Amino acid sequence: MTDLAIELPGLSLKNPIMPASGCFGFGREYSEFYDLSKLGAVIMKAATGSERFGNPTPRVAETASGMLNAIGLQNPGVNKIIESEVPFLSQFDTNIIANIAGSTLEEYEEVARAFNKTDKVHALELNISCPNVKDGGIQFGTNPSMAARVTEAVKKASNLPVYVKLSPNVTDIMQMAKAVEAAGADGLSMINTITGMQIHLPSRRPLIANKTGGLSGPAIKPVAIRMIYEVRQQVNIPIIGMGGIQNAEDVLEFLLAGASAVAVGTANFQNPFICSEIIDELPSVLSNYDFNSVQEAVGKGIIS
Amino acid sequence: MIKKEQMKIVSSRAIAKDTYEMVLENHFISEKAVPGQFLHIQIGTHTLRRPISIANCNKERNEITILFKINGVGTSELATYQAGEFLDVLGPLGNGFKAEDEPQSTILLVGGGIGVPPLYYLGKTLKEKGINIVSILGFQQKENVFYEQQFQGLGETIIVTDNGSYGYKGYVTDVLDQVGLFDCYYSCGPIPMLKALTTKLEGKRGFISLEERMGCGVGACFACVLPTKDGTGYRKICKDGPVFHAEEVTI
Numbered sequence A: 001m002t003d004l005a006i007e008l009p010g011l012s013l014k015n016p017i018m019p020a021s022g023c024f025g026f027g028r029e030y031s032e033f034y035d036l037s038k039l040g041a042v043i044m045k046a047a048t049g050s051e052r053f054g055n056p057t058p059r060v061a062e063t064a065s066g067m068l069n070a071i072g073l074q075n076p077g078v079n080k081i082i083e084s085e086v087p088f089l090s091q092f093d094t095n096i097i098a099n100i101a102g103s104t105l106e107e108y109e110e111v112a113r114a115f116n117k118t119d120k121v122h123a124l125e126l127n128i129s130c131p132n133v134k135d136g137g138i139q140f141g142t143n144p145s146m147a148a149r150v151t152e153a154v155k156k157a158s159n160l161p162v163y164v165k166l167s168p169n170v171t172d173i174m175q176m177a178k179a180v181e182a183a184g185a186d187g188l189s190m191i192n193t194i195t196g197m198q199i200h201l202p203s204r205r206p207l208i209a210n211k212t213g214g215l216s217g218p219a220i221k222p223v224a225i226r227m228i229y230e231v232r233q234q235v236n237i238p239i240i241g242m243g244g245i246q247n248a249e250d251v252l253e254f255l256l257a258g259a260s261a262v263a264v265g266t267a268n269f270q271n272p273f274i275c276s277e278i279i280d281e282l283p284s285v286l287s288n289y290d291f292n293s294v295q296e297a298v299g300k301g302i303i304s
Numbered sequence B: 001m002i003k004k005e006q007m008k009i010v011s012s013r014a015i016a017k018d019t020y021e022m023v024l025e026n027h028f029i030s031e032k033a034v035p036g037q038f039l040h041i042q043i044g045t046h047t048l049r050r051p052i053s054i055a056n057c058n059k060e061r062n063e064i065t066i067l068f069k070i071n072g073v074g075t076s077e078l079a080t081y082q083a084g085e086f087l088d089v090l091g092p093l094g095n096g097f098k099a100e101d102e103p104q105s106t107i108l109l110v111g112g113g114i115g116v117p118p119l120y121y122l123g124k125t126l127k128e129k130g131i132n133i134v135s136i137l138g139f140q141q142k143e144n145v146f147y148e149q150q151f152q153g154l155g156e157t158i159i160v161t162d163n164g165s166y167g168y169k170g171y172v173t174d175v176l177d178q179v180g181l182f183d184c185y186y187s188c189g190p191i192p193m194l195k196a197l198t199t200k201l202e203g204k205r206g207f208i209s210l211e212e213r214m215g216c217g218v219g220a221c222f223a224c225v226l227p228t229k230d231g232t233g234y235r236k237i238c239k240d241g242p243v244f245h246a247e248e249v250t251i
């Protein structure tokens, strides 16, 4: 039997597969397709202090091997999420990871504190990397000392393990990773989307109303693999890897690069069953490549 | 309930310039489909599915008809699919026209271009319930006109074209005064048309079907939202819509 289980700070995962933040809502829609108890964890859509309506539409565009999105962190606000979404998700036998975002340090602290009070959330994913909101957010994700400050503040505001979600839109991702590790991060989550743009020929205007959007999907997988590979060698905390995963072979590639678990985002839109199917396929893919467990494959692709 | 289903292509044919009619066979989707709902169709290996309205449904034959216009890479690839091939589809999606919204005697259908398709299944369903149907269909020009005969089978049908190459010259709103009394209108088409129409018919009971670029199609990604008219909230076109009360949302 191939062992899919993996232990991470705060998370006892039955398998390393979880839907990525923003691509699975709060689980309701996809729970109609399969039993969410099958998942290692669910990462919820970003939560902010109060309700956000997000950006104007169009918010998405298709690209070669991927898509751009500029949703703009639309969400009903942390209190509403705790009141009506967390109870729904907690009926499933899986881990709940809350993705938290904000415009100010205080907002991040407020959201972290609120999730800390419920006993149903297992970990926080600190979103310092959303490229789609202008006020704050991204600043925390591109400046190492700001990233360290927000990590420290969120660690103080809650007892939950904190996975800091890194932005690929930086010159030196290793510096960012080291800064948040030193600030007390329990793990890393990488990568968020890469800022891009598409111009609509008939209107001669950027197609996305926000002008720029975040690129996701298979197009960004090589960037994610490279960044995880580099960061794995520089930090000791575990990495949840993501970016363009479409099948179990992709998952193995992320494990080899140094991720201990993975999140699947954009692929849910094409195939609502994708996480479930990957979980079914993973044992045979691991054994095809001579691994008896997920743990055994982590970091095995790194040449020192 | 929504399912991911394989739909067998029964037939595919051009019915107007760049416009195709495709008949698809699937038991689950045809059994569940109500007017106003749509399918989210996987075309080749495209990252995103394409939303296309259900234009007709034959529950005895397990058939769904879609009508689509070539509008880019996905729809032009869809036009190359042949009878006998299968399409991977999520459906039926969205909230269609609700039974409790149904009027008693006469309704007006107003369609613009590729907004015409969902109105056909609606009109057919309402006619079967004994309701009088009047249709106004607007197209760019003569080569774009489709389903005129099918709509005539439902009742009085007025065709308009932008350049007057077929039917009346002008926009759908120009011929509104030619139709008699109606209890309710249903419309689908380009935003400028819907704006003009809802303004002109303000105060009348009406329902509009809207389009937006979509990600998931099931309500999870927040790609397709629009604000409510009272400014206090939002609706997801894919899950709460695509059909809305004309007074409900801001277009």
Ligand SMILES: Cc1cc2nc3c(=O)[nH]c(=O)nc-3n(C[C@H](O)[C@H](O)[C@H](O)COP(=O)(O)OP(=O)(O)OC[C@H]3O[C@@H](n4cnc5c(N)ncnc54)[C@H](O)[C@@H]3O)c2cc1C
Pocket (backbone or CB within 6 Å): A061, A062, B038, B048, B049, B050, B051, B052, B053, B054, B067, B068, B069, B070, B071, B072, B073, B074, B075, B076, B114, B117, B118, B210, B211, B212, B213, B214, B242
């Ligand atoms: C609820 C709904 C019902 C629809 N019903 C029909 C129908 O019955 N017949 C028909 O011909 N068309 C219909 N459309 C429009 C149809 O979805 C687009 O024409 C189609 O997605 C274009 O794809 P493409 O690859 O050819 O264009 P491209 O421009 O190459 O597509 C790029 C991306 O933009 C999206 N996109 C482009 N135009 C539109 C649009 N107008 N609306 C939504 N997404 C768009 C595509 O889905 C794709 O993700 C409907 C749209 C919606 C939202």
Ligand SMILES: Cc1cc2nc3c(=O)[nH]c(=O)nc-3n(C[C@H](O)[C@H](O)[C@H](O)COP(=O)(O)O)c2cc1C
Pocket (backbone or CB within 6 Å): A020, A021, A022, A023, A045, A046, A069, A071, A073, A099, A127, A130, A165, A191, A192, A193, A215, A216, A217, A218, A220, A242, A243, A244, A245, A263, A264, A265, A266, A267, B215, B221
């Ligand atoms: C529509 C959409 C919405 C997203 N929303 C969020 C979000 O709210 N918070 C966040 O941290 N990441 C968000 N992301 C980024 C994803 O979680 C993920 O990091 C990224 O898409 C790469 O993975 P993928 O290629 O598998 O999609 C979003 C991505 C998409 C496509």
Ligand code: FES
Pocket (backbone or CB within 6 Å): B213, B214, B215, B216, B217, B218, B219, B220, B221, B222, B223, B224, B225, B236, B237, B238, B239
């Ligand atoms: S398309 Fe994802 S919420 Fe509507």
